[in-house]
Amino acid sequence: MANVNYTVLRADKWHAIGAEFMAKYAWETPVTATLQADYQALVPLVITKMEHNHAAEIMWQDILGQPIGKVKPFIIGLTGSVAVGKSTSAKTIKQLLAEALPEAQIEIVTTDNFLYNNQILANRGLTDRKGFPESYNIEAMIAFLKAVKERHADITVPVYSHEYYDILPYQVQMIGQPDIVILEGVNALHRQGQALAPIDLMDLTIYIDAPTALIKNWFLQRFERLVDAAENEPASYYHKFITDRLAARQLAEEVWHAVNERNLKECIIPARALADIIVEKGPNHLVTQVALRKY
């Protein structure tokens, strides 16, 4: 996965960096020991970059003769395939950062919330393109990131539900005025030719990688779990599959090949080379190596 632009650390070295840093902070993190070991080395990376950005910003305010104001929030972009574990790693990173920076308000936002709703996707002939770059309201995503950077008050974003398989019509996620935002989602780093793309507003970018055969299995397993969970939930998109598991399995295979795997190959993997950090996972979601951008 890695190329000459990255320094590659095998899992043992990566874990050792995290463990050494952990010794400074008495973590009381409610994540599993494995997740902690796999993601805690990201904490010093984020903090160093944040401090560096803040120092530069304050120096600029001084040079420009501007009053020294609040520094801009830090935006982490996190991407990778459907079902690779983006939201799980985002939650873990948030919890670990919260331990080291107890004063900071940290918010996770998924780019799924900026998907056009199913009606608009259907009108535009994009029903089978959910998750591809054109299925997102990219202007709304950029406006959101700018509002975060400008510390607007009371920011809200729409809410996408996997179970409902659509944007929820009457719900919003309250964002407040965060100090750190983790924006996670497929194609979060994609650039559609705009002068200012979401990636330009990100301070650190992370790509979660794994062999495609493993990701496919994680997708199929999650599909099964969503069907299980729909047993007593008639409003769930997955409810119709509870009586015919074979059909559910076949549909999951089809959706993987026709939509999610294509998206991975055509749009998501090409963005990997833009990431500052590439986290490579293997069986059981365990991190096997991490590549850190050199240039």
Ligand SMILES: Nc1ncnc2c1ncn2[C@@H]1O[C@H](COP(=O)(O)OP(=O)(O)OP(=O)(O)O)[C@@H](O)[C@H]1O
């Ligand atoms: N470190 C982990 N250990 C065990 N299971 C994990 C881990 N990370 C993710 N999973 C499982 O893999 C599946 C996919 O994870 P997750 O929902 O985090 O993926 P995602 O990339 O956010 O998916 P999507 O893009 O579809 O929203 C879930 O069922 C989750 O429970």
Ligand SMILES: CC(C)(CO)[C@@H](O)C(=O)NCCC(=O)O
């Ligand atoms: C919402 C996305 C695009 C990303 O999380 C994905 O989970 C999705 O719904 N893809 C469309 C095909 C499918 O998995 O049903």
